[in-house]
Amino acid sequence: MSHMRSAESVEEDNDEGVDLIALGRRVRHLRKKQSMTLDDLAEAVGTAPSQLSLLENGRREPKLSQLRQIAKTLGVAVDELFGTEPPSRRAALEIELEKTQRGPLYSALHLPSVRISSRLPTDALESLVALQRELKRRLEEQAATPEEARRANTELREEQRAKNNYYPELEAQAAELLAAVRHDAGPGGQHRPLSHHKAADLAEHLGYSIRYVSRLPHETQSVTDQRNMVIYLTQSSTGARDARSLLLQALAHRVLGHTAPQDYSEFLRQRVYANYLAGALLMPEKATTDFLNQAKQAKELAIEDIRDAFAVSYESAAHRFTNLATQHLGITCHFQKVHESGIIHKAYENDGVRFPTDHSGAIEGQTICRRWTSREVFDVEDKFRSFDQYTDTPLGTFWCTARTESHSSSTYSLSIGVPFEHAKWFRGRATGFRSKSRCPDDPTCCRVPPAELSEVWEGQAWPTARANTHLLAAMPEGAFPGVDSEEVYRFLQSQG
Known part of the structure; x- marks a missing residue:
């Protein structure tokens, strides 16, 4: 899809997958590159600073007309606001942290969100991103698939x-x-x-x-x-x-x-x-x-x-x-x-x-x-x-x-x-x-029915197979797969 098509889509329901967080971070980066404050840009495009702040934080879908005004004020083409690569390493870290905090995994942990601002040191930002990556990796490994x-x-x-x-x-x-x-x-x-x-x-x-x-x-x-x-x-x-x-x-x-x-x-x-x-x-x-x-x-x-x-x-x-x-x-x-x-x-x-x-x-x-x-x-x-x-x-x-x-x-x-x-x-x-045995290389050894049987029954047999749904499930969760920790703790408590 073209960048211009992405820009037009923001006026719809964002069905084309516009990355609002990345868009907002790019606007912020370009604004600071021009040494403009939030109030300066808001005044230039005719909007309230609070609305522009929501846009830069990826919490508001802008209209195409507003994007054109922002691009013109910042001296770039509209397409440049939809660049695929983050404008800087810090921006990339901010985007990753923000996306993670808005994702289902972070929500399930019921942890407070970290406010991402220019006052957040880059080394702290890197540590938070690294911690979240490792947490995700461990949770995914514990929810192991059969494969x-x-x-x-x-x-x-x-x-x-x-x-x-x-x-x-x-x-x-x-x-x-x-x-x-x-x-x-x-x-x-x-x-x-x-x-x-x-x-x-x-x-x-x-x-x-x-x-x-x-x-x-x-x-x-x-x-x-x-x-x-x-x-x-x-x-x-x-x-x-x-x-x-x-x-x-x-x-x-x-x-x-x-x-x-x-x-x-x-x-x-x-x-x-x-x-x-x-x-x-x-x-x-x-x-x-x-x-x-x-x-x-x-x-x-x-x-x-x-x-x-x-x-x-x-x-x-x-x-x-x-x-x-x-x-x-x-x-x-x-x-x-x-x-x-x-x-x-x-x-x-x-x-x-x-x-x-x-x-x-x-x-x-x-x-x-x-x-x-x-x-x-x-x-x-x-x-x-x-x-x-x-x-x-x-x-x-x-x-x-x-x-x-x-x-x-x-x-x-x-x-x-x-x-x-x-x-x-x-x-x-x-x-x-x-x-x-000619297995496992030759399927005619025992995995393919003999020709005389196939001639009689191929297309005429319809077995009702068992639906082994457990084969599609993830491995049981927990440090000890399938073991209910609460049940173990209550068992030990009852032995006292």
Whole structure:
């Protein structure tokens, strides 16, 4: 649009998007450049100084005839009043500050507005603008979109791959804590699970007491009262594995010095590190590595054996295997947790396997190939034992072992896979199950229906899809996504 068209539009309803704040600041700049006071210009154009002040502050839409008078008095063309660039850096700062203070974000904070005048020092103006920019950035990050959440997951997974999912500093902290409560090897140097008693000793060592309650605030697994040094767990967590894990995760956040996360990325990173430390406490590095090396020498590596030996869940055992396999066994691997619909819930790899990804590199929410072990296992009748399978892919053959676990609303598969050359160390290496996958590059592998089915049903099938509106929503707000702070505070208040 031309500048003259913008000038004409001010006589209408400003539908063309005339920037009244920028217009006013430019008039003020040109007036001062001519060494004219507000009264001087007002007298020259035949208006009251108060009306001209409203124009310069972007609070009044001028008529075209008045703009022409102003331009003539200031010795410029009308179009020059509508320049796209602010006339000076200070003017740019004033415009940004004024726009921010009139915006919905600033209004929602219920803060007093700063009066912008020539008496406001430029350095103060710069500080105010910088503060508002940072506030906006943080609020936008906390209201993370699903895409931002996936990007945070991708960045963390890249870090884990670079470290082979092994964090020596967390291993050292776990060893130090276990030594403090005298949790060492059993008779004959044999490993032994971390008991409830020892977990409670660890809490006491760190200055915490434990209380069970019938109900915790929604979306919380535990609540820590930092003032009174109490960790609250729910009575529903009566299983030995759940109770220990939840307690250790709560303690891990305190040991690692975590504070309220500033954004979703920090929240996710804190959670992963706390879970890692909890796993290292339940399955100590030396004891678990000794156990795995013995199994490797016997060519009897099996995730379920880690589960049984340390009294943990299969998922915890699988995660712990990925921590130690490359560092201590020289085995690269990948892990998957897949929903029964085929959607990837979470995954990790450092063995070259390729997961389907979106444009940002995220794998969460992508559909895994139906030929892979993590999908095939859902159709296996024998759910008591693990299902083992070789899968030929364009990048080579991978051996995988998988199980399914039912949760409150769904069933997931948990799988660990390794390149063919490492399969010789695992118990299920002799499996006769084998499949072939061309995913994710070839959609005809499993994402496009076979021609014979398409010929019969294409254009004749109309499924009623579920409207997963949560996929369109922003991440739950708050430092701890989805947690109602008031509910947590009232819970703690009621415990006093």
